[in-house]
Amino acid sequence: MGKRQRAIKSSPLDHAIETRDLAVVDMVAAAIRHKDVLLAFQPIVQAKDPTKVAFFEGLIRVLDETGRIIPAKDFMATLEDTDLGRQLDCLALEQGLKTLTQAPDIRISINMSARSIGYGRYTRTLEQALSERPEVARRLILEISEPSALQVPEVVMDFMDNCQGRGIAFALDDYGAKLTSFRHFKEFFFDIVKVDRQFCQKISTDYENQVIAGAISHIARQFGIFTVATHVTSMDDANTLASLGFDCLQGFLYGAPTVNPPWDKNENSKKVA
Numbered sequence: 001m002g003k004r005q006r007a008i009k010s011s012p013l014d015h016a017i018e019t020r021d022l023a024v025v026d027m028v029a030a031a032i033r034h035k036d037v038l039l040a041f042q043p044i045v046q047a048k049d050p051t052k053v054a055f056f057e058g059l060i061r062v063l064d065e066t067g068r069i070i071p072a073k074d075f076m077a078t079l080e081d082t083d084l085g086r087q088l089d090c091l092a093l094e095q096g097l098k099t100l101t102q103a104p105d106i107r108i109s110i111n112m113s114a115r116s117i118g119y120g121r122y123t124r125t126l127e128q129a130l131s132e133r134p135e136v137a138r139r140l141i142l143e144i145s146e147p148s149a150l151q152v153p154e155v156v157m158d159f160m161d162n163c164q165g166r167g168i169a170f171a172l173d174d175y176g177a178k179l180t181s182f183r184h185f186k187e188f189f190f191d192i193v194k195v196d197r198q199f200c201q202k203i204s205t206d207y208e209n210q211v212i213a214g215a216i217s218h219i220a221r222q223f224g225i226f227t228v229a230t231h232v233t234s235m236d237d238a239n240t241l242a243s244l245g246f247d248c249l250q251g252f253l254y255g256a257p258t259v260n261p262p263w264d265k266n267e268n269s270k271k272v273a
Contacts, residue, residue, distance in 0.1 A: 024078045027070070031062035032084065037091045038062075039099070040069070040257035040273035041108070044228055044250045047242040054248050055107035055141060058099065059257050060092045061273045069259065069273040072111075080113055080148075089116040090125055097129045100136045103263045109141035109171055109192075114148040117159045130166060137167035141192065145174040149188065157188060164189070171228070175216070185223045193220050194250075197231035204236035210244065217245040 031037055039058040046052045062070050079085040089112045096110040116122045130137055142163070149156045149172065160170050171192035172184065176199055185193070199213045213229070220227045229241040232251030241249060259273050 024075045025082075025084065027064050028062055028075050028079060028084055028088070030065065031070075032087055032091070036063035037088070037095075038069075038259055039092065039095045039110075040071075040259045041261040042250065042257040043255045044109075044248045045254045047229075047238075047246050047249050050238070050249065050254060053106075055109055056261065057109045057111075057143070057250065057257075058092065058096045059273075060088055060111065061257075061259065062088075071257075071273060081115065085113060086116050086119045086122065089113055090119070090121045093122060093125050096140070097125070097136060099261075100139050101133060103261075104139075106263060107139045107141060109143050111143045111145075111173065114144055114152050114156050117152070117155055126163075134166070137163075140167075141169045141171055143171040143173040143194070145177070146172055146184065147174065147178050149184075153187070160189065164191070176212075182219055185220060185225060190225060192226040192228060194228040194230050195246075200229045200237065200241065200251075201231055201233065202237065204234070204240040210240065213241065213246075214244040221245060 038061050040061050041056040041058055043053045044055050044057060046054055060072050060076075062075065064070055076085070076088070079088065092110050093112065096108050100106070100108055112122075144156060164170065169191040170188075171194055172188065172190040173194045174196050175184075175193050176196040184190075193216070195213060195216055199209050199216070203209045203213060217227050226248070227246045228248040228250055229246045230250045232238050232241065232249045232253050234253065238249055238253060257273050
């Protein structure tokens with residue numbers, strides 16, 4: 001290997017990225033070890049009547065050594081394909097199921113990677129919960145991102161078929177984030193499709209996004225799929241999305257993720273995460 005090749009391989013940028021990733025791994029591993037993992041809940045509201053919450057999304061969070069709440073966007077990309085990623089999926093599911101048991105009047109969606117389908121602890125957690133409280137299934141929604149679902153489509157389809165037969169609903173998350181196709185609606189039989197932020201933000205003034213989002217909403221409706229527009233931050237965007245036929249809206253306009261959800265009777269100061 002020449003000097004130039006060695007220099008490129010060990011560039012300051014590469015070193016900085018590697019150091020950052022190692023720090024993220026260490027932080028999350030410590031949080032899991034000390035059980036400093038929790039869910040933050042964000043409401044998904046009905047587009048026609050935003051005062052009514054359809055369900056809440058439970059978003060995984062970890063606490064760093066100073067007690068700060070760290071959102072998934074700061075660590076999940078690094079860990080998604082690792083065993084720590086699987087452990088986080090298990091913890092999210094466990095806490096989501098616990099919340100459903102404690103709050104019988106709500107529905108919750110929990111994110112998972114398609115890679116967790118064959119993970120023993122994840123399967124055992126789900127099976128045990130359904131055997132003890134089968135009624136919980138009808139209030140549980142599992143969210144799988146479009147890129148994740150496409151990694152192992154046959155495995156995802158089999159898993160969905162088994163779980164849907166027991167009452168669990170599935171949401172296709174981040175629809176349109178990468179190369180996408182309407183045929184996924186036909187092949188996967190998702191109950192819900194959550195449209196990626198790139199088609200929802202500033203849609204009130206973006207005619208092209210109105211055409212795309214409107215087409216997604218129309219076709220999803222023909223397949224009986226519930227539609228959610230994400231990252232809604234303005235009333236103009238919300239009104240446009242509602243006029244395009246979206247069933248539900250999610251975003252900071254209706255509430256930031258919080259680790260102190262509204263059904264929690266503890267009136268301590270609210271933390272946003």
